[in-house]
Amino acid sequence: MLKSFLPKEYSFYDFFERHARLTTEVCLQLQMLTSDGQDIPGHVARIHALEHQADDVTHECIDALHRTFITPIERTDILQLIKQLDDILDSIDAASSRIELYGITRMRSEARELADVLVTSMAEITGGLVAMRDLKNIQKINTHCIAIHDLESKGDNILRSALIRLFQEDQPILIIKWKEIFERLEKAVDRCENVANIIEGVVISSS
Numbered sequence: 001m002l003k004s005f006l007p008k009e010y011s012f013y014d015f016f017e018r019h020a021r022l023t024t025e026v027c028l029q030l031q032m033l034t035s036d037g038q039d040i041p042g043h044v045a046r047i048h049a050l051e052h053q054a055d056d057v058t059h060e061c062i063d064a065l066h067r068t069f070i071t072p073i074e075r076t077d078i079l080q081l082i083k084q085l086d087d088i089l090d091s092i093d094a095a096s097s098r099i100e101l102y103g104i105t106r107m108r109s110e111a112r113e114l115a116d117v118l119v120t121s122m123a124e125i126t127g128g129l130v131a132m133r134d135l136k137n138i139q140k141i142n143t144h145c146i147a148i149h150d151l152e153s154k155g156d157n158i159l160r161s162a163l164i165r166l167f168q169e170d171q172p173i174l175i176i177k178w179k180e181i182f183e184r185l186e187k188a189v190d191r192c193e194n195v196a197n198i199i200e201g202v203v204i205s206s207s
Contacts, residue, residue, distance in 0.1 A: 015061035091188035110162035148196035155189030
């Protein structure tokens with residue numbers, strides 16, 4: 001009887017997984033963009049469009065959080081998780097926008113390497129989010145999170161190598177442009193690790 005008077009329950013895991021799918025599509029667009037520098041405006045436009053779709057999912061999730069009486073995990077964890085997922089996508093969107101804005105046509109190999117790390121990181125995040133539907137899947141969830149931490153370290157190494165090679169060149173403007181692009185891509189990788197940290201915290205608090 002009481003249940004009929006409570007606000008509608010929402011599946012927050014659906015919101016997480018929808019957002020993760022959109023972010024994965026963005027990472028794949030970035031991967032294509034950084035492969036050969038072809039059709040940069042097209043890839044950037046598609047990334048923008050996907051970013052707007054993901055924003056809608058974020059707003060739906062937050063609105064549902066305000067309307068829901070009982071949540072599967074802590075409300076603060078839901079809010080932080082959807083916001084960190086959004087931050088990953090925002091960093092990629094910012095990096096791709098600058099590639100177009102700065103008139104970059106010749107791609108650097110490290111940009112593709114960071115795009116590859118992001119694609120793999122999102123696969124691990126998606127796996128972790130799916131496994132979270134049953135928080136007893138501790139080992140499976142932790143396996144995904146450990147992989148994300150390893151990928152973040154790989155991203156750090158790629159950034160370091162990219163900057164070392166970049167600073168050996170004698171084109172100051174190009175150095176400034178690529179330094180910003182690399183740092184925004186690496187920030188996206190860092191935010192993947194933030195998602196893993198939140199997931200690990202949820203598992204600990206539920207055990």
